[in-house]
Amino acid sequence: MKTTVSNWSNYPVKDTTLTHWRGESIPADRKNWIARGLGRCYGDAALSDQILSTVKHNHILEFNPESGVICCQSGVSLHNLLEVFVPKGWFLPVTPGTKFITVGGALASDIHGKNHHIAGCFGDHVSSCTLLLADGKRIRCSPTENSEVFNATRGGMGLTGMIDTVTFQLKKIESSYIKQRQIKAQNLNEVLALFDKYKSYTYSMAWIDCLKGGKNFGRSIMMMGEHATLDELTSKQQQTPLISKVGHDINMPINLPGFVLNSLSVKAFNWLYFHKNVKKVIENTVHYDPFFYPLDSILHWNRMYGKKGFVQYQFVLPISNSKEGLVKIMDRIRQKGWGSFLSVLKLFGKQESLISFPMEGYTLALDFPLKKGLFNFLDELDELVLDLGGRIYLTKDARMKADTFMNSYPGSREFLQILKQINPDLTVQSDLAKRLSILPS
Numbered sequence: 001m002k003t004t005v006s007n008w009s010n011y012p013v014k015d016t017t018l019t020h021w022r023g024e025s026i027p028a029d030r031k032n033w034i035a036r037g038l039g040r041c042y043g044d045a046a047l048s049d050q051i052l053s054t055v056k057h058n059h060i061l062e063f064n065p066e067s068g069v070i071c072c073q074s075g076v077s078l079h080n081l082l083e084v085f086v087p088k089g090w091f092l093p094v095t096p097g098t099k100f101i102t103v104g105g106a107l108a109s110d111i112h113g114k115n116h117h118i119a120g121c122f123g124d125h126v127s128s129c130t131l132l133l134a135d136g137k138r139i140r141c142s143p144t145e146n147s148e149v150f151n152a153t154r155g156g157m158g159l160t161g162m163i164d165t166v167t168f169q170l171k172k173i174e175s176s177y178i179k180q181r182q183i184k185a186q187n188l189n190e191v192l193a194l195f196d197k198y199k200s201y202t203y204s205m206a207w208i209d210c211l212k213g214g215k216n217f218g219r220s221i222m223m224m225g226e227h228a229t230l231d232e233l234t235s236k237q238q239q240t241p242l243i244s245k246v247g248h249d250i251n252m253p254i255n256l257p258g259f260v261l262n263s264l265s266v267k268a269f270n271w272l273y274f275h276k277n278v279k280k281v282i283e284n285t286v287h288y289d290p291f292f293y294p295l296d297s298i299l300h301w302n303r304m305y306g307k308k309g310f311v312q313y314q315f316v317l318p319i320s321n322s323k324e325g326l327v328k329i330m331d332r333i334r335q336k337g338w339g340s341f342l343s344v345l346k347l348f349g350k351q352e353s354l355i356s357f358p359m360e361g362y363t364l365a366l367d368f369p370l371k372k373g374l375f376n377f378l379d380e381l382d383e384l385v386l387d388l389g390g391r392i393y394l395t396k397d398a399r400m401k402a403d404t405f406m407n408s409y410p411g412s413r414e415f416l417q418i419l420k421q422i423n424p425d426l427t428v429q430s431d432l433a434k435r436l437s438i439l440p441s
Contacts, residue, residue: 005051008302009042010309011370011398014431021052023073023164025136034430035158037102038077041109042312043398044431045157052162054104060084061165068170069127074104074163081170086244090170091227091288093125097344099293104163109395110155110356114203114225114292117349121356123154125169132162134427152418155356157394159419159428159438175241177228178203178291182282184274188218188330192323192362195222195347202226203291206345209270210333210366218330219274220345228285237285245289269341295342305369311398313378314357314365316348317390322362325388329381333366336377340366354411357393365396375399394432402437412438 006013018036026033032049039046054075062071068090072081078092079099085091096111105111110123119125128142131153141150153160181201185191191206198204201224208220230241289296302310317325326345344365348358368374382404385392391408392400406412416438426439433439 005036005039005047006309007039007041007043007046009311009398010302010305010307011311012044012047012431014044014047016047016049016051018051018053020056021054021162022057026052026132026162028136031425031427032429034428035074035104035108035162037075037105038100040098040101041105042396044435045109045395045397046105047431048429054102054162057164058102062167068172069167070170071165071167072103073165074102074107076103077101078103078106083244085170086173086176086288087242089173089242091173091176093169093171094119094122095292097293098296100296103166103168104158107154107163107166108156108158110353111395112346112348112358114205114346116351116358117199117204117347118202120349120351121154121353121358122168123353123356126154127167127169129153129166130164131160132164134161134423134425138164148418149422151354152415155353155394156415157430157432159430159433160422161428173227173242174229175227175233175237176243176288177233177237177241177285178225178288179228179232180282180284180286180291181224182277183222183224184277184280185218185220185222187216188220188323188326191218191220191222191345195362198222198224199347204347207273208330208343208345208364209274210330210340210343211267211270211337213334217334218326221274221277223291225291233285243287266341273341305367308370310367310369311374311378312365312367312396313381314363314393314396315381315385315390316357316359316363316393317361317385317388318359319361321388321390325384325390326362326364328388329364329384332381332384338368338374338377340368342367355409355415357391357395359391361390363393365393394436397432400436402435405436405438 001018003018005016033052034048035054036046036051037054057073057075060072078101094113096113106122110121112121130140132138139146183194185194203225206220206222212219346363348361348363350360351358386408429439
């Protein structure tokens with residue numbers, strides 16, 4: 001079916017052929033295809049001349065209720081898994097800020113969550129997967145079987161082939177609630193000290209005000225959490241301790257006009273958000289849905305950035321350079337006046353993998369509406385990130401240059417060599433791969 005597709009940021013837009021894939025063989029003469037799940041990557045990673053959608057390849061195949069090991073098809077969404085398994089007392093080992101992604105996408109992006117410093121990436125919990133290679137051969141790979149292909153598949157942005165099934169470990173929980181602790185930090189120094197002080201918490205992240213200067217530069221609200229046990233719930237919560245959904249979703253019906261988001265409106269939002277917590281410390285027990293997925297309750301929230309769309313800029317800096325780098329980059333953003341109201345700071349733990357994004361250090365994610373001069377400005381930030389030894393998240397990227405990718409991902413050259421072996425005819429291809437010269441166009 002000929003159609004026009006964009007991913008979550010609504011940029012770029014691609015005229016393509018979209019076909020639903022249900023596990024069948026892929027004709028050998030099919031070229032330039034890439035798998036796509038629910039389209040929640042932000043840039044052009046799931047765009048190509050031909051897109052094979054996995055959303056109908058969505059069955060749970062096996063589950064061991066004793067061990068929590070599950071095997072499912074790649075098009076199963078995290079949302080569906082939560083609906084099925086939270087009532088049984090199981091939770092995802094790692095989840096990003098949206099539940100509307102597929103398991104295949106989670107492995108291809110090697111997603112991270114608020115617990116990376118404790119639990120690592122999604123791929124760390126995958127024991128095996130089956131993969132349909134470019135030549136039509138279906139293989140099983142794992143950390144010990146076809147390990148080279150497995151390592152290139154986790155975080156490989158779908159370029160090793162079609163992820164068919166994934167086997168991974170779920171996490172046992174007593175309730176669907178999170179014991180949450182929020183602490184207001186008056187500046188960047190304070191929030192970094194909080195991350196260090198509370199690094200034993202399983203989940204942590206901070207909203208950060210990137211437009212505030214002076215003594216309140218980097219003021220933040222840090223949020224930490226642990227899965228609540230049964231005896232930590234209120235009597236009302238104990239009536240339905242493993243409920244998978246609370247509250248109602250609302251919908252963003254139309255694209256907002258582009259002028260709505262400007263430095264004044266973002267500053268106003270940041271002031272209101274920071275001051276919504278009257279107390280410096282708030283402790284309560286909340287359902288997992290608003291804790292992990294606060295924006296999922298606003299369906300189509302990406303429309304608030306207008307018809308032109310936006311880009312999300314997420315970088316990570318090594319721990320030794322994190323503070324210096326955050327000061328430089330946030331100050332550059334503040335001076336430009338292009339701060340984002342969705343600015344999220346997280347701490348990553350140690351990570352050893354071929355092409356996955358995280359490294360031990362701090363990561364900051366910001367949204368920028370598409371506007372004139374934005375890409376030139378982000379190129380300037382790229383140079384800072386590169387000089388500091390950091391890198392940009394491929395799953396969120398839509399405009400990074402090839403040299404930046406090659407020089408910031410230590411495993412990039414080895415990754416390219418593996419792709420040449422298993423995808424020599426460039427059958428599997430994405431617009432991201434062309435843009436970053438991962439594969440020749």
